Each structure stands twice: as structure tokens, then as C-alpha cells.
Amino acid sequence: MNDSYLTAGIRATPLLRLLTRNQISWTLKNTGRILFLLQSSCWSSLFSRIEQIRYRQALKNSPVPKDPIFIVGHWRTGSTFLHQLMNRDPNLTTPTLYQVALPDHFLTSYHFYKCIFAAFAGKSRPMDNVKIGIDEPQEDEYAMYRLTTFSPLEKLVFPADREYFLANTAFLPDNEKLQDWTSSLASFYRKILYATGKRIVSKNPFNSLRIPLLAELFPEARFIHIVRHPYNVVPSTRHLWTVIQKQNILNKNSYTPDAQEISVILDNMMTTIQCDYKKLPGNQTAEIRYEDLDKDPKGILSDLYAHFDLPFTTSFENSLDQFISQTSGFQKNTYSITEDEKNVIKDIMFSHIERYQYLENA
Secondary structure (H helix, E strand, O other): OOOOOOOOOOOHHHHHHHHHHOOOOOOHHHHHHHHHHHHHHHHHHHHHHHHHHHHHHHHHOOOOOOOOEEEEOOOOOOHHHHHHHHOOOOOEEOOEHHHHHOOOOHHHHHHHHHHHHHHHHOOEOOOOOOEOOOOOEOOOHHHHHHHHOOOOHHHHHOOOOOOOOOOOOOOOOOHHHHHHHHHHHHHHHHHHHHHHOOEEEEEOHHHHHOHHHHHHHOOOOEEEEEEOOHHHHHHHHHHHHHHHHHHHOOOOOOOOOOHHHHHHHHHHHHHHHHHHHOOOOHHHEEEEEHHHHHHOHHHHHHHHHHHHOOOOOHHHHHHHHHHHHHOOOOOOOOOOOOHHHHHHHHHHHHHHHHHOOOHHHO
């Protein structure tokens, strides 16, 4: 997974819309990337049309799920680990890498693309060596970017200025396009439910600022907010966006955010989640710390399941044991952080550091 994977797989018309409304630097490397995107868009358009013909009636008669489980929280807080753990539950399903990469036609094209896509995707994520595979859990923001061409990810791929792409960025489209966005999300979840028949677990940090809308769209939804010490989150986030932008950018306006810029977004996200939680029934929301999940994954999940009245089955427990055993030797990335950066983070994040009991390590 090396080049333009965020934008690959978008159908031809939406891709052309993205390319024409954004600034592009026509370097040799970017020209190669765009040619790759154009050919992938032609295949996506073809398979999308086939899927519409084959599955239109079946999907029309299928329900939109009312009860997804949304994992929210800032990037690099351990949400992927939680997503992977919950994916071991045979009663649940997660959007997969393949489904979010080719959301218009994953029902139709899976067997055609399987081998090629697996080779293209690689075996681990570029930013942290976490295992990936076409059937592994993945963030559905990548699907929404492809389906609607609306996502803050657009500013990562096509930055207009040299600034943090999440600064001054809307996480939802305006009123005119909001209906299209919500319809696309509902249709995507409908397809996953049709394909699996299981309750969906979504992990998408962008959804952290969309909780009221998601609660309205999915009245039986549940929300899990995962947090982690900001001293770990901030430098890891900086590394994340540096790597992803380098592999996907199509102009010369690359930018590496500093500790203050990341902390401001982190603070806003956590504060917004806390405020939105107050408007929802207690049995719809939960919060966990990554440090506790890492230390006792089965215990934390058991408590979560009890809180949400979900069956913590023997088969799930056995599958968890197997997964935990397989990943026990995983080496987490470590990142350097200066004392000045710690002070900046602490000044901005103090209320959250205090709330989640991180003061002794601050």
C-alpha cells in the first residue's frame, strides 16, 4: 500500500469532480498517480453499474440497520485495537478494507479483485505495522470519501494551503449535500447488513464530531469513546498524517502539524463528545481508556458488553483468547516528544488529562 490508496477506487465521474475542483501539481510522480486513479475509476464505474443491475431489487427490499455500534475518539487512541477485538464476536461485523476501498461494488467485484487487491494492499499499515488484509476491519470514512467525495480527507490529498488539514474543516457537508451524504452512509450500511446479516461495528474518528446526526439516523446506535494519554496521541498523530499525506498527496502543499495544532483538534473532539454524550441516554454511551483495554482486554470488553446488554458468548471469549495470544508480541511504535511539547499539550489538554486520570504521568 504505497501510492494514492485513499482515492483509488472512486468512480470516474466523482474522481473527475475531485480533480477539477482541486489544485494539482503535475509532477512525473503525480501524473503516474493520476493515471493509476483514472484506470481504477473506469473499473469501478463498470463494476458499480453491474452491481446496480444485479442487486438493485434485493437491496431495495433490505433494511437499513438501526443499531450500529460506533467507536469514536481521536486518531491513535487505540480504536483500531478495540475494533479488531469486537470483530472477533461472531454476532458482529465490521466494514472491511475491501468494502471501504470499493464501496460501490464490493458485493460484485470481490472475487475478481481479491488476489490483485491483496497484493496491492500489503500486509501491514504503513504508519505502525498493524496487520491489514482485505477482510480486516477498516474505517468507513474511506468509503464515504469515495461514495460522496465529501470528507476532510480531501484536504489531505489536495491541500489548498500549507496548514493542518483538520483546522477550520467541516466534518459534515452543508444542508444541500447533507441528504446525499446520509443516504450514502445508510446505503453502505444496508449493503454490509445484506452481505453479513450482522450488527455493524464502525470505527471512524471523523464520526466523533457527528454523534447527534448518527444518533438521529440510527436510533438504537451505541457509542464507545476511547481515550489515551495525550502525550502518546499527539506525536503518533503527527506521524500518522505525515505518512498518509506523503503517500496520497497530489500537489506540493504538504504540511506537518505541530503539537499545538494537533492538541487543539484533540481538545475540541473530546469536549464535543462529552457534550454530545450528555444528550443521550446512559445506556447508549460508554467511555474506556486505551491503557485499561491494553492491560485487560477481556475484562474491559466484558464490562462494555454488560453495559450495552450484549451477549458475551463463549465462542466470542474463545476467539478473543486466540486473537490476544496471536498479537501478544506486537511491538508498538514509540515517538519522541520534547518537554516544550509536553507543556503545550498539558496547557491545552489539562481538563482532559485530569478527567481521565493521566495527571501522574503529566
